[in-house]
Amino acid sequence: MYLKTNILLCLLIIIFCQSVFSQICGEYDSINKTNAMDNQIVNDLPEPVVKYFSYVLPNKEKRISEVYLKHSGFFKTSLKSKWIKIKGEQHFLTKQPEFKWIGRTLMFKAVDQFINGKGSLKVRLFSLFPIVNEQGKHVDEAELLRWLGESVWFPTNLLPSENLKWLAIDSSSAKLTYSYKGLEVYYIVRFNENGEIIQLETERYMEKGRLEKWIGKVAEYKEFNGIKIPTHIEAIWKLNSGDFKYADFYVDTIEYEY
Template sequence: MWYVPGILALCLLIIVIKRRLTAKEFEQEVTELFALPDGLTNQAFSYTQLVDLPGPVQAYFRHVLKDGEPYINYVRLKHNGQFKTGLNKKWVDIKGEQYFTVKKPGFIWKGTTTLFTARDMYISDKGRLVVSLFSLYNIVNAKGKKFNQGELLRWLAESVWFPTNLLPSEHLRWQPVDTQTAKLLFTYKGLSLSYIVSFRNGEIIQFETTRYMGDEKLETWIGKLGAYQKINGIIVPTKIEAIWRLAKGDFSYAKFNVLRIDYNLPKKF
């Protein structure tokens, strides 16, 4: 049994090296994201942009943005919360950090639990999900057209954290539905996305769309938002919940609490 301590030491060394390599890979992905040409804008928001928008959309922008607010080009944030990996799984604590480019759609998110590390991303117009067990080896490495759509949908909904991105543009438009609801339409690189967006008291409280659940069929996906606060002069939600609406009922799988948001600092924490 004299060799047991040596084997344990070797295993520990392998774990340390692998985790450092995983962390390095994430750093490289963040660097790649921020290195892409982004078509930066010096544009500022004006209430005159709201004239032809649906009523609840106008009320939202008047509530969350001040006249003259500069457009946001880059975003980084940190959060904590809870996450479920499956329908019958228990909630686990999670902490995460996320980075966005705005003019050119892109993001990368890393979520860490005691069991796994997940990286969700949309970089260079490609979506990808990587899940590493104990940060050691990949148990999921998913990509393709369905993930391109799903990750771009995530980026679009999470624009509530940088709401100048939800203003009308060459890719984005709003359509009226009723006094509390509007339809958000987004076209990019051959993808046509849409959300039914619900408002209350000038705040977005829900996004609803159809989205691929993993690599399977399309299902109804809902994002619920709340606990709005003023951060860096902009009013944004600090709580978000992600839900699949399935035939057997609603499946909530993510509840995040935003801890920090920085704008126009294109570098890793």
């Protein structure tokens, strides 16, 4: 009787171990299939985009789900104003387009965000007195554009999906489009010979009812956790009166969650 009990116990342990092993193998195969599927998707993209992903994601990283970023730099509030020092903290989500940015100077605190399909910009003087409270569809579009453009800091977010498409233009540029909750935005993306994104161009609302050409220039790529991203970004309005560069930021730290 004792021997039969031991044999039965051993059989149960073997069956349990086989079940766990099969589950682990299945999950591993699933991950591999996901990576292989992404590889196939990438290979079907326009030529400069394929080169870009090969450059920034050489190890075929998993998709990033959250990003925590800190930056420093300079900011201008108007064409005639002087540059002021600014520090910012930003949190991004990727499963749905969301972010929150908090920027601080000696004079003001600004909160820029896109949450649940709605954008807003709020600025307080000395962190106390409200001086800006922008909302509306023009802000929704601007904030969705910001989230999409700043995806160069977490490039798995630029892989094609139901909402995100890449369209061929030529050997050094492609059109990036994104649709979400009735909003449609785009960038003309330019690449250098190394495969780096160096410029994003679009039309944005500078204010309600005023659509202007906007350019983001990105440079100084560095590697973080096996991913290459630009650490210097400049934001420029292309106005009839001339260029208005209003932001000059450097990434200080960045952390990813998968």
